[in-house]
Amino acid sequence: MYPISVAEKIIFPIIAIIGIPANFLGIVILSQGKCGLSTCTTRYLVAMAAADLLVIITDPILNYINKYYFPWNFLDLTPSCRVKVVLETAATNCSVWxxxxxxxxxxxxxxxQKLKTKYCTRKTAAVVLATTGILLSVKNIPWYFTMKPDRIINNVQWFCMTKTSVFFDLGWIAFTWFDQILTPLLPFALILLINALTVSHILVTSRVRKGLRTQGKGDNHRDPEMESRRKSMILLFSISGAFILLWSVSVIFFIYIKLKGFIHITVPQHTFQKVGYILRDLNCCTNTFIYVVTQSKFREQIRIALKYPVISIIQRIKKKN
Known part of the structure; x- marks a missing residue:
């Protein structure tokens, strides 16, 4: 057993223990719409939390925890294994996109600002998220047909392994290249580009507005518009920054392997790849904690949620007495 496999037996259960309640809490609190965020932003954050929750269920739980702690069950049958592959890749794609x-x-x-009134709406967010989710789900269906049984025992097909044709057939090679560029290389590049453009715009706008307000109303006057943008910027950069940091290992591994043209990887390369998987799944646990740190109203809703069971118990005790 690889040393990284021993670490996986410990790390993935921890990710599941943290990630499932964190994302579920995020979905519940954000869905109430009491965090001071626009309905448009709220829909994106809820969708991200739901996708992250699905990633944790399909990868750390159904994949690694099942493999290490509950081997040889119905989830290891080849048809189930194939479905797991499709669900895992679709959930990961949705989380990223x-x-x-x-x-x-x-x-x-x-x-x-001109496009904002038309694009940043609840309806547009719903259309964008639904379209993205449907297209990514359909795109991942071919993965079901890339797998074959790893073992056949008493005419029962167990586990999955990639068909040899996937590595040599031009159609499958094109599909795997498209899939790997679509996630994570293209999203990684897009988020870096979007953040760079956003930062440059904010810096320019900040200088202009600061100069105008200094001339008109003094240095210490607050600018509500810049305060609002600052909060949006903190939320955006916190989420995208965590994504870039935790996905960077997987992106570096992808570029390295494709440049070298390896089919069979060495033990150090395998370890590096597995570290990328761990960090990728860890990314699905971070957003709720980012909301706690950056959003005061989100923290307030958590306090209310934690107090509610205690208050309910006290009220029931008083009624009985």
Missing amino acids: FTVTFSFDRFVAIRC
Whole structure:
């Protein structure tokens, strides 16, 4: 067993223990619409939390925890295994691309004031998220047909392994290239570009507005518009920054392997790849904690949610007495 496999037996259960309640809490609180965020932003954040929750269910739980702690069950049958592959890749794609769509929405809200009123709406957010989710789900269906049984015992097909044709057939090679560029290389590049454009716009706008307000009303006068943009910027950069940081290992590994043209990887390369998987899944646990740190109203809703069971118990005790 690889040393990284021993670490996986510990790390993935921890990710599941943290990620499931964190994302569920984020979905519940954000869905109430009491965090001071626009309905448009709220829809993106709820969709991101839902996608992250699905990633944790399909990868750390159904994949790694099942493999290490509950081997040889119905989830290891080849048909189930194939479905798991499709669900895992679709959930991961949605998690990544929902982050891209959120970043673009915030970019439009901060930089494109004329387009903001038409694009940054609840209806547009719903259309963008639904279209993205459906297209990514359909795109991942071919993964079901890339797998074959790893073992056949008493005419029962167990586990999955990639068909040899996937590595040599031009159609499958094109599909795998498209899939890997679509996630994570293109989203990684898009988020870097969007953030760079947003930062440049904010710096220019900040200098102009600061100069105008200094001339008209003094240095210490607050600018509500810049305060609002600052809050949006903090939320955007916190989420996209965590994504870039935690996905960077997977992106570096993808570029390195494609440049070298390896089919069979060495033990150090395998370890580096697995670290990328761990960090990728860890990214699905971070957003709720980012909201706690950056959003005061989100923290207030958490306090109310935590107090509610205690208050309910006290009220029931008083009624009985």
